[in-house]
Amino acid sequence: MYSQGLIxxxxxxxxxxxxxxxxxxxxxxxxxxxxKDAMPEGYRRTLIRQIGQHAHSEIVGMLPEGNWIxxxxxLKRKAALLAKVQDEGGHGxxxxxxxxxxxxxxxxxxxxxxxxxxxxxxIFNYPTLNWADMGAIGWLVDGAAIMNQIPLCRxxxxxxxxxxxxxxxxxxxxxxxxYEIMLTLCRGTAEQKQMAxxxxxxxxxxxxxxxxxxxxxxxxxxxSMKWKIKRFSNDQLRQKxxxxxxxxxxxxxxxxxxxxxxxxxxxxxxxxxxxxxxxxWDEFWRVVKGDGVMNRDRIKARKKAWDDGAWVREAALKHAxxxxxxKTQEAAE
Amino acid sequence: MTEQETPLWEVFxxxxxxxxxxxxxxxxxxxEVLALDAARDVYTRRGEGNSIWVVRSDAIAASDPxxxxxxxxxxxxxxxxxxxxxxxxxxxxxx
Amino acid sequence: xxxxxxxxxxxELADDHxxxxxxxxxxxxxxxxxxxxxxxxxxxxxxxGTARGLYxxxxxxxxxxxxxxxxxxxxxxxxxxxCLLVERPNDDFAHTMLRxxxxxxxxxxxxxSALTSSDETIRGIAGKSVxxxxxxxxxxxxxxxxxxxxxQESAARLHAAMQDLHIYTEELFHASEAAGHCARxxxxxxxxxxxxxxxxxxxxxxxxxxxxxxxxxxxxIGGRDGLHGEDLGHLLAEMQYLQRAHxxxxx
Numbered sequence: 001m002y003s004q005g006l007i008x009x010x011x012x013x014x015x016x017x018x019x020x021x022x023x024x025x026x027x028x029x030x031x032x033x034x035x036k037d038a039m040p041e042g043y044r045r046t047l048i049r050q051i052g053q054h055a056h057s058e059i060v061g062m063l064p065e066g067n068w069i070x071x072x073x074x075l076k077r078k079a080a081l082l083a084k085v086q087d088e089g090g091h092g093x094x095x096x097x098x099x100x101x102x103x104x105x106x107x108x109x110x111x112x113x114x115x116x117x118x119x120x121x122x123i124f125n126y127p128t129l130n131w132a133d134m135g136a137i138g139w140l141v142d143g144a145a146i147m148n149q150i151p152l153c154r155x156x157x158x159x160x161x162x163x164x165x166x167x168x169x170x171x172x173x174x175x176x177x178x179y180e181i182m183l184t185l186c187r188g189t190a191e192q193k194q195m196a197x198x199x200x201x202x203x204x205x206x207x208x209x210x211x212x213x214x215x216x217x218x219x220x221x222x223x224s225m226k227w228k229i230k231r232f233s234n235d236q237l238r239q240k241x242x243x244x245x246x247x248x249x250x251x252x253x254x255x256x257x258x259x260x261x262x263x264x265x266x267x268x269x270x271x272x273x274x275x276x277x278x279x280x281w282d283e284f285w286r287v288v289k290g291d292g293v294m295n296r297d298r299i300k301a302r303k304k305a306w307d308d309g310a311w312v313r314e315a316a317l318k319h320a321x322x323x324x325x326x327k328t329q330e331a332a333e
Numbered sequence: 334m335t336e337q338e339t340p341l342w343e344v345f346x347x348x349x350x351x352x353x354x355x356x357x358x359x360x361x362x363x364x365e366v367l368a369l370d371a372a373r374d375v376y377t378r379r380g381e382g383n384s385i386w387v388v389r390s391d392a393i394a395a396s397d398p399x400x401x402x403x404x405x406x407x408x409x410x411x412x413x414x415x416x417x418x419x420x421x422x423x424x425x426x427x428x
Numbered sequence: 429x430x431x432x433x434x435x436x437x438x439x440e441l442a443d444d445h446x447x448x449x450x451x452x453x454x455x456x457x458x459x460x461x462x463x464x465x466x467x468x469x470x471x472x473x474x475x476x477g478t479a480r481g482l483y484x485x486x487x488x489x490x491x492x493x494x495x496x497x498x499x500x501x502x503x504x505x506x507x508x509x510x511c512l513l514v515e516r517p518n519d520d521f522a523h524t525m526l527r528x529x530x531x532x533x534x535x536x537x538x539x540x541s542a543l544t545s546s547d548e549t550i551r552g553i554a555g556k557s558v559x560x561x562x563x564x565x566x567x568x569x570x571x572x573x574x575x576x577x578x579x580q581e582s583a584a585r586l587h588a589a590m591q592d593l594h595i596y597t598e599e600l601f602h603a604s605e606a607a608g609h610c611a612r613x614x615x616x617x618x619x620x621x622x623x624x625x626x627x628x629x630x631x632x633x634x635x636x637x638x639x640x641x642x643x644x645x646x647x648x649i650g651g652r653d654g655l656h657g658e659d660l661g662h663l664l665a666e667m668q669y670l671q672r673a674h675x676x677x678x679x
């Protein structure tokens with residue numbers, strides 16, 4: 001799961017006009033770019049940043065759902081949630097590997113995350129406060145992620161596109177398991193339905209923010225689109241998500257917490273769509289910049305896992321060294 | 334906080350007997366035994382295969398894309414290597 | 429009597445798997461290396477699957493309309509029948525892996541033997557689980573070797589884990605009255621028979637890990653009588669919270 005909303009990409013590049021033109025021709029011809037191919041520095045930098053943010057989002061994203069694994073209300077739900085959070089770990093792993101093909105190591109990327117230098121999707125800086133959040137995250141957050149990730153399967157950079165194909169294939173159950181949780185709660189007791197509404201109330205706006213700033217305010221979007229790292233604009237994807245999700249909320253009998261939400265025939269080039277109220281971008285930037293309620297705790301948890309695990313990683317490396325040495329000795333004897 | 338990096342391994346999986354091992358991704362592991370376990374735990378969670386190879390990424394020698402022209406283009410005009418280059422009358426039947 | 433014994437013995441076994449899978453699940457998102465997050469979760473998922481199969485079978489044997497979740501979520505500490513080993517806290521990676529190795533090395537011959545149970549459902553569960561635990565032995569064993577023969581710190585941590593945990597292993601070989609009854613009836617393996625195989629599995633691993641099992645320390649037992657350490661109550665409070673807070677709700 002992830003967002004698009006790449007934060008602070010810097011696509012500036014200093015290659016010659018001829019080099020850039022030739023590169024653009026390859027992109028326009030839908031040729032995939034592979035790691036060792038010549039590429040503009042800005043393209044490489046943008047990808048490292050975007051894939052890194054994407055990977056970090058998966059890894060940090062394990063925490064809010066991980067918060068409920070040990071409190072899952074049935075063995076079936078526990079298994080499904082555990083498998084889902086495990087998938088997210090796997091997806092982080094695939095993505096780190098995709099970024100590593102560009103010459104940055106997982107350790108480097110991890111250090112950037114832990115030092116607060118690297119960003120990740122700000123949705124994960126919101127707390128999960130009741131069991132319905134597990135439903136709402138699957139339904140809304142994974143739903144928003146799918147909108148973004150499907151076009152990424154056609155991204156111009158080969159390793160990223162291949163990782164995303166695998167991710168999308170595996171994630172197809174995530175949204176469904178989330179919606180099923182919501183459905184069960186909405187058909188359950190009044191308290192359960194209240195839980196579901198509460199989760200929607202808290203997560204709706206952050207889910208919309210996952211698509212990133214409005215196109216007009218999205219400084220580096222254009223270059224990313226030109227290089228086909230990104231295929232749709234933030235607003236296009238957000239609209240698609242809203243149009244798909246509102247009827248699903250209605251089916252659940254839940255109220256989308258937006259008094260300005262209404263059908264508008266003129267949207268989507270005359271096909272119609274849901275017009276929505278203003279997004280609170282001040283809140284978005286506040287959370288991105290580190291002042292969400294969970295930002296500090298998320299990084300602290302990741303840092304603790306990394307630091308606590310240092311002796312384990314060292315032991316494995318030391319053992320590998322010893323084994324290699326013994327092998328050499330045996331061969332010499 | 335610079336620590337020694339855990340090596341990267343490329344993972345190849347054979348989906349079933351009769352097919353070739355195919356590159357599926359990579360894992361980090363200190364040695365080949367842990368790399369095989371990691372490959373199993375990461376890349377075969379949905380019954381994707383019945384055999385795994387791992388090879389250290391830094392043990393792979395790769396052709397240079399900057400030399401791709403001289404490496405691969407010279408075969409382009411050797412069309413006599415392909416069956417369709419040869420004309421056989423239809424009456425002869427499938428060959 | 430026969431049914432009551434089978435029910436109790438199945439619950440003991442199911443509780444072992446439920447509790448240990450819960451402990452493993454606590455690691456999710458916090459492992460020393462990302463690859464291990466996936467590995468620990470795989471083991472947890474294997475064991476949840478086994479626990480579900482065993483609880484369901486227990487519920488069928490009981491025949492009072494209780495579900496697997498009723499059995500897992502609506503019994504208190506004193507009614508839980510897991511052995512003490514599985515409820516031990518995760519502590520560090522050394523404790524977690526050694527605990528897993530101890531348990532899996534016991535369950536492998538157990539399921540092997542259960543393949544010939546006179547109970548068809550048990551044979552089915554054994555067939556699935558025997559392969560899973562064989563992998564758990566391998567994976568946990570590889571890590572025990574690396575920690576034991578790794579750095580000074582890792583060896584010290586593994587030795588500490590051994591000191592903490594070995595006293596709980598004796599209980600694996602104790603048969604409760606119910607388990608003894610089922611063993612005699614050919615329904616479940618005889619726990620007291622499995623010590624030798626268990627040691628055969630562990631000895632070469634411990635040799636490579638330069639690890640020794642202390643002798644002469646009195647073992648801790650009591651789980652099969654519902655006499656647990658204090659940690660289990662906290663685990664259950666967390667696990668059962670929603671079921672307790674919303675009696676009768678479906679999830």
